[in-house]
């Protein structure tokens with residue numbers, strides 16, 4: 001019996017459409033016969049904004065919300081384009097979706113596949129996941145500027161953290177750790193950000209009492225970056241705030257073989273809104289349109305999507321296909337479509 | 350003619366006193382005959398606080414201020430000690446000094462000495478300096494908690510950034526870059542922290558116009574962590590805010606051979622207050638009192654101190670002695686005093 005999944009697809013800008021085409025190819029192959037994939041493609045991104053003057057209307061948002069999930073490529077135009085200054089696309093589209101669709105879990109696994117070169121000399125067995133909070137912290141947009149452009153200018157940014165918001169993501173992280181190797185590391189900066197850090201620490205302590213199956217430790221964010229390069233194998237599950245999670249997951253992607261392999265899920269675990277899956281990388285305008293981008297991160301994001309949809313067999317098929325493809329990758333460069341074709345063939349049911 | 354330098358010494362906790370003893374040994378050796386070193390030792394740190402109930406009184410602060418410079422080891426006790434929770438020593442002592450003595454430049458060089466192993470496979474020629482702002486950002490302590498300990502708790506942290514504060518550190522960074530390889534990288538998160546990021550970007554653009562000798566680029570903090578592990582040799586001078594600087598410099602220390610080699614200066618370039626020099630590492634209670642700690646970071650911090658005091662010859666002597674010692678270090682572990690003795694002998698005038 002085929003199950004129908006309605007998927008909103010936002011290919012976005014730059015290499016976004018290229019990697020999404022391959023991701024969909026693999027998704028179709030891995031689910032053939034088991035899932036009927038109903039896709040609706042949306043044009044949002046920097047290009048759409050420059051053409052229409054709209055980043056994302058309320059109607060657009062409502063339309064996206066009516067799907068089971070969202071697959072996003074990458075959004076953002078030329079960083080030097082003054083019309084896109086101030087993160088208008090990032091905030092108006094990407095962050096707007098994360099906040100409006102209450103993606104309070106930003107899930108970012110790092111796994112160093114055996115055949116993939118790491119920039120580290122001795123990475124060891126790298127396999128961890130960062131549970132990054134997605135709807136609070138310094139991302140809330142509660143900043144302000146006074147006396148802009150004068151020598152008396154003051155620019156503030158407010159990091160907002162609530163017991164409600166922290167507890168739900170911490171609970172998710174404990175469940176994640178329990179389903180893995182049972183080790184959770186809270187990363188924060190409790191010795192300086194005592195208010196936010198105190199809240200995070202207290203909630204982790206509270207939830208820990210309900211989870212004798214999970215061992216918990218704590219690292220300051222600065223120290224965490226050291227361990228990520230000197231002993232990344234020590235990590236299993238990391239839980240952290242929105243900004244620290246942003247920083248740590250780019251570093252994690254680098255040590256895991258590069259941003260071309262880093263997948264992510266913006267998840268609303270309660271199912272109140274569709275979750276959104278996207279590679280961690282950006283739109284890379286410099287290599288766009290040349291069939292050069294590695295679609296693997298987008299493809300691995302479909303594995304997270306399949307997991308979220310409760311299709312573990314199909315998820316495993318995608319992951320295994322990627323692993324097999326990485327294993328057989330030589331040093332010769334392959335095109336975006338070549339990589340997608342190879343993985344799709346391996347993933348086919 | 351001997352010049353007199355009056356130095357406040359705060360050995361601190363844990364390995365602090367051990368590494369400071371060696372740093373002073375080297376400082377004396379390198380300046381023998383040229384500088385009369387008048388040192389006053391202060392007991393501040395976690396131990397002092399637990400014994401007296403005082404972290405740092407106003408009188409203590411006034412007394413410290415009367416010196417030409419401060420040399421600090423490391424402060425902080427057992428992180429699990431509830432009496433020290435909430436960063437009471439870090440904030441009450443270390444940050445208090447940085448703020449009260451207006452150390453708006455936190456200077457943290459990273460140089461990978463040829464003989465030192467890096468965790469990176471192919472680090473290249475790593476030689477850069479991070480100019481971290483030291484008196485603003487999320488470190489200002491302007492956070493607050495509402496409904497603490499309830500399910501309705503809200504914990505905020507405010508990052509405060511002023512044109513005054515940003516401009517002075519940016520100007521210092523441009524001068525630093527101009528005296529080095531002429532490349533400055535601003536690191537921030539302008540696409541999310543638009544208020545603070547906008548201020549930083551505008552001031553960098555303004556000062557850049559006065560510095561045709563310096564080429565400027567920009568990286569988001571997340572991307573900066575990637576380049577620090579994939580291509581650290583690309584960096585010359587990085588300028589960034591207090592929190593990003595905290596994170597990046599621990600990562601930088603790791604790729605530069607470890608926190609045992611990372612020196613720093615908390616500098617008031619205007620000379621209104623004494624500057625303070627300290628290794629980046631902490632008090633490491635786990636290895637304290639065993640003559641195991643590497644004093645090199647503390648020793649390299651004295652080179653920054655000598656530079657700041659306008660003693661370039663003596664600074665070079667310390668740096669060269671460290672380089673020579675690192676060159677000849679075998680794989681056999683040496684004690685704290687052995688390393689200090691070796692470097693002091695090499696540094697002797």
Ligand SMILES: CC(C)[C@H](C(=O)O)[C@@H](O)C(=O)O
Pocket residue numbers: 090091094095246280540541571
């Ligand atoms: C584009 C940007 C707003 C975004 C973020 O900071 O979250 C990106 O860096 C990411 O990690 O997905």
Ligand SMILES: CC(C)[C@H](C(=O)O)[C@@H](O)C(=O)O
Pocket residue numbers: 191192222439440443444595629
């Ligand atoms: C101890 C702590 C307050 C301090 C900081 O965050 O600045 C330390 O990490 C450093 O980098 O000197």
